[in-house]
Amino acid sequence: MGNLSINLKPNFMGLLKCLNSINWFIVFFSLINLSMCIYEDQIGKFDWRQSYVGRIKFAQFDTVSTARKIIVATEENVLAALNLKTGQVVWRHVFESTSSGNIQLLHLSDQIITVTGSNPYLVRGWDLSTGVLIWEWGLTLQKNEHTDFSEWWVQNGLLVHMVPKFGSHIEVSVYNVATGHNRGATSKLPAVWINEGCVLSPPYYTCISGSPGNQLLLSMDVTSDAVQIISKPLAEYTTARNGNLNPFDTNTVIPGFLLNEKIILIRGNKFEAINIAISEPSASVALVDSASGPLVLQTWNDEAKGFTLMAHNLVSGQRVNEIGWSDRSLSIPEPELSAVICTKTAREQHVCRILVTAADDASHLIQQEGRVLWTREEALANVVAVEFVDLPVSDLDAAIESEFDQKEGSVLAAFTRRLQSQFQQLQGAVRALLAGDAAAADEPPPLVRDYFNLHKIMVLLTDTGKIFGMDNLSGEILWKLYEPNLNTEAAVMFTRRSARHPPHDAYLTVVGKHEETGNGLIVSLNPIRGTPVGEQTLHLDVQILQCAVLYKADAQKLHALILLDKDENVQILPESSAPLVENMYMHVADRSSAVVRGYALRHDGERVSAKNIWSVDLSGGGSQRVVWSVSKPAAERIHSAGRVLPDRSVLYKHLNPNLVLLLTEGPDPVHKDVVVATCVDGVSGGVLSAHVHRRARRPALPLHSEHFLAYLYYNDKQRRHEIATLELYEGPERWVPAGAAFSSLRGARAPHVQRHAYIVPAAPAAAALSATERSLTDKHVLLALSTGAIVELPWALLEPRRALSPAGEAREEGLVPYAPELPLPAEAVVNYNATLLRLTRIHTAPSGLESTSLVLATGLDLFYTRIAPSKTFDLLKDDFDYYLISVVLAALVLATYSTKYFAARKMLKMAWK
């Protein structure tokens, strides 16, 4: 045995040598490993998901099952069950976003009954506790007219569908709910008196009809076999000349309606006016059942008292004092009672739970003493724009920074500054020690920048005009600001001053339209605290054509906002920055006419004027329209100006910072539909490259960074989604020497354009490019698919330079051989199994760590995560064993010194021998 081991000895050395060379292979293979998964125990460590349902349209309390829930149907066509205690989504069904998913009816009995769509309709029954579909039947009406005003309700286990034909008749059909069996076919009830102002309070349909001053209040039970019309002169109920009918927001008791702030019930085929005053014309009124008889609840937002709720007993007309309060701290604009449930406790006290939906899409569940159990900010289901804002540095860091900022001054002055700041640091440390841990534990972590700048504030602009400030690490809402007049269609956000410039605060501006006038509306706020700053909310008296932020900052480190209005006048905010305008260009693309105009902005000593210097007409004979216009990200850094080829030459990238990609689509007489992609220089108006896709539609999701561009389109011929990619190169020589500024206005050279197209074997919903601080890291493309996954793809796979069978040199460069289909591997899904429904956008932002890019996906769900396209090369692994490495190090040091000691002893002994 001993002999054998000795035999192996020289071979073992050879093996080691062999292993050494294999080592390189191991390193090499680990580098090209493209999988980017996380471990199971890392779920939720760097990412979070928030589920939303949209603005609540119908809501009902589930009183049947043991686990208390609220079943809601929303304007986003979502049916969901919310936990009564926490407001969390228990289960959720997302229907089609088009009109076929529109929810018409939500009814709760022992199961949930919904009617969705608009001719054809789908009637479905769902299990209450699990949300499982139990049965379903479809219904198609022969005639498609007048169905916009049709009404659905469930009565005695039968589904009633009513189609009013104004000025003529009402069609009523009754179906068996579960089977769809039509019980008595469709009956037509003659009613010439119905009009648009009618209200339904099942089963009564009530209208005001007749000539002014001589009006009648008419009502009819549409489900009864015998047609019986209740008719009374309007003057009996109201003194006003014009009657205005309104239904109750929630009614579970008696058929009734509101007539000019007066409650009228229909009891025993008679109108019955109730003597309970409605305090506000805008108040939301609900009729609910309780243990002590029916109650009338009304709520409104009082200017003086804030959110106010009041309850009256329907029978006695007395105020119920225990239900009703005012709260100034609650900001619930235009509250609407979505659902109310009232029970009685053992001590004969009313216990009410009230679900209130506000104009800002937020839903609040409130108990009768005014305690808000939970709030759901459903505006976040429709995020329009996102901006990542850096947090300010802590006071201590700011002091250190200011110390190093001051360059001038003598050595002595610098020394005293040094001493001062050291003393401040010492003071801070002592104070922290004295305060102890107790105080720190209670307070939330302060909003200061962390070492790697991973902690940021995300400012989210929503469709309703509500602006949120959200902590990116926890997803917690830090502040919210509701601007009811803000129309966020095509709204943009700019960070005009970051928090890096103490004592100045950060400054963020939202540029949108006014809801009514369509003129410009500018909201400026501090993104850290959500407080208005600067010009605050500014309503312009003109429509905005284009806006931009000046690249130069003024003395207060504020970047001015430049607005080009409809009359081609320029406004600068603040006006004091006008002299800074120099070499500023803007372009405006008209969507429908496809004319793109470029303007040069000039300051002539007094004011800034815009001169139209170029215009191109992309309409292609009048049929094309502009779908997308994308320029480069404003604060983009470029790491390398070229690519090294295998023969050690450099292929220089064409890095034109003014490049704009314009995508147009339109019909073509020969090729059905065509998509044209045009690369235009935004300063000179020069076309750099253009190409046509024949038989293609719906260009979408353009990506633009450095020297490459990509966009998706639908190939009509092959019926699939494809992605076209472009790269612009200057060639083996630079056009301008290194370090020289690029100018669009000099030279008439065209870049070399590399193009290719790939098949995307999925339906993409959103796309984004990863962004890192210095662009050292690889660029990865994030593709959100309609399946609810976000796939991370390296740009190397989309590169247009991929050759079908690369020859020797190209292979050496590391280009992946061309394959027409993009691989979408499951391990590249960044959101693992957390399916994200109806994604619309992905936003990326750099962090302080070069390897890491922050990602926020918005849609019906919000999903935040971080990605590391080139792996976390600048960060220790998450499960790095600090304990083990310190033990090993200590042991090594110990061993070194002990062997040294023993060696010395041995030497001594040897010497004595």
Add this chain to the structure above:
Amino acid sequence: MQQFTLIFVVHLTALFASTACIDYDGFLNMKLEHSLNCNDEKFCHRGSITLKSIRTGVPIIDQILFNEKHLEALKKLANEDEFYSIKTTITTGENSKGTEYLSSVKAQAFLENGLSDVINAWILPNGAVIAVNFQVANSTQPLKQATNEYKLNSKFYLRYIEQAPVPDTASYIQKMERDREAREKGEMKDNRSFLAKYWMYIVPVAIFVMISGATNPEASAPAGR
């Protein structure tokens, strides 16, 4: 018979021309106007470019000569670092009304490069022009003077907008086929025995083992002591 072949050849050239991505042929008329030395109007005549056929793309350029007044105005613009704008109105057989395009160059650069510019007109396959770009040509030639008048030095290029590439499935499948065939061929050939196939690898290994076996007794002797 000869006539027939001639017609055939003409037809072929037409086919080749259509590979320049144009579905349509016709004339193209460009009216050039500039904002220089125009008395009251914003734009005045500078010249015209006419193409008999879009497909051949041969231009006939006819432009005015700049006089001292033009040059003075241009120098004034250059001093103010302003733009020299050119408006182009294009009329074609289909579009008799005309479409306007605007383009500008820096007056300074235009003057420095001896009034030479490059005109690019980008044309879609359906014959519609999307853009007319004026760019200053990088030439260092001085102003050409001919009796107090200066000649404009313009080059015109008609740029056809090409069809974008489509995913290349056909050649990929062909490549796959070729690979598969090559593999199959390789497998068909290799029906020799294991030793016959890999003797060149086995022999050196065997020799190596033999040599190391022979050296062993010597190596083990000092270790044994």
